[in-house]
Amino acid sequence: MDFTSRYVALGDSFTEGVGDDDPTRPNGVRGWADRVAEQLCAADPNFGYANVAIRGRKLRQILAEQVDAAVELNPTLVTIYAGANDILRPKVDIDDLLAEYNDAVGKLTATGATVVMFTGFDARGSKVFGTMRGRTAIYNELVRGIAGDHGALLVDYWRFSEYYDWGMWAHDRMHMSAAGHGNMAKRVLEVLKYDHSIDVPPITPVPELSRAEAIRANAQWFREYAAPWVVRRVTGKSSGDNLQPKYPQFTRL
Template identity: 40%
Template sequence: MRYQRFVVVGDSCAEGLDDPHPDGGVYRGWADFTAGALAELNPGLRYANLAVRGRRLDQITEEQFPALDRLRPDLVALFGGGNDVLSGSWRADVVAARVDRAVRMLTDTAPTVVTFTLSDVSRLPVGSRLRKRIIALNEAIHDSAARHGALVVDLWPDEAARDLRYFGRDRLHLAEAGHRRLAAYLLHRLGVPYDESWLAPLASPPLTTGLRARAADVDWLFREVVPVAWSRLRNRMVGRSPGDGFLPKRPDLLPVRANA
């Protein structure tokens, strides 16, 4: 299918963290790579990205979905739920309801809707604590997609999630290689040709086990995890959310350069 209007909604992963654009300024990410591949098939494609970092599913629905009436997409991709998983107020039933509402609203708006499950992050030092939450979120995504006729890109089985070279310094957001891999999965799900090198295994990494690996884990914990946890706690105390003050990088449908 030759898509004409591609719109992305979601959180930081949909925005493109942690894949800085080579030209500077905004982040790039899987959505930009996907738009570039779609534009190779249809140079008239226009693409908008409404995603904002730090947003939960209920915030994505309330803040980003109203623009869909104006943009009239024929393809929408939703990547969200990670901030719900990290929330101190997590409740599986509440998040499942948020997922279902979001997917239902999108399928009422666009003929093709794609959403994503989250990867298995149990490889991380604190990831095992989140595993049950991610499983619950992923089950809700599969259930809602089946109920409302959306497509799912299932990232849970991907063994690449265990290779930190696909991730940025915070080990949470994807680096360029991870975003290209996710774009390949999405394009495959849509039946659209993609660069197969995006799924090629990375070269064998240097051996980092034992004390060196543990030291790296401790460095990451104090450099990335503790500041983020403290920031989230401060935000909760003053009634703020992590994405407050940030705007979508691409709020309008614009032409796309192929080969992003």
């Protein structure tokens, strides 16, 4: 089928949909981008959706593997979020990375597509990821400049205070929950000025824990999620190894 409207989603686990589990979908996840595409497809029988995001990808990997693939699909809409996995590394040259990001966004906007970018989240509520606030703030200022220079739209994740509710996050504390992904879909559609009928999944309340319970919960989190994440970083492995894009060609949802 030839689609007259074509949305391509690029990025890492954020865009792939990790945290919004759905065993009926490719790679076992749904995510905000799928939710956005569902709304757009429902309104337009000639709308096609591709999602080439892969969890664990760093910025240069996303640019090398996904940007040219997106350009070849001749998109009319592109979303891209890259760099979060770089910020978490022990050392990173944000200026060099964002110079390459700038070139890639220029290539995407040159297709004539509407391009949507994202700032990084302010993780001040996390004792682990909150240590990266300074890096993320620098990243965000550079992203704002890139978006302004190329006429891209910006989803300002940094300012979304609703994500300070831990119910918006999955058990791994690294990815959004179904509620978080549903809310992000609404945020993206609002930036696109698109009327939608998204029903955001309810937030699962996070109970208050005693000091002893919190210590046990944190220990369990470290064993199940943090330690494997550290091991992958040390060994050069990725959670996205051996995974293929969810929707490498246009489809309808």
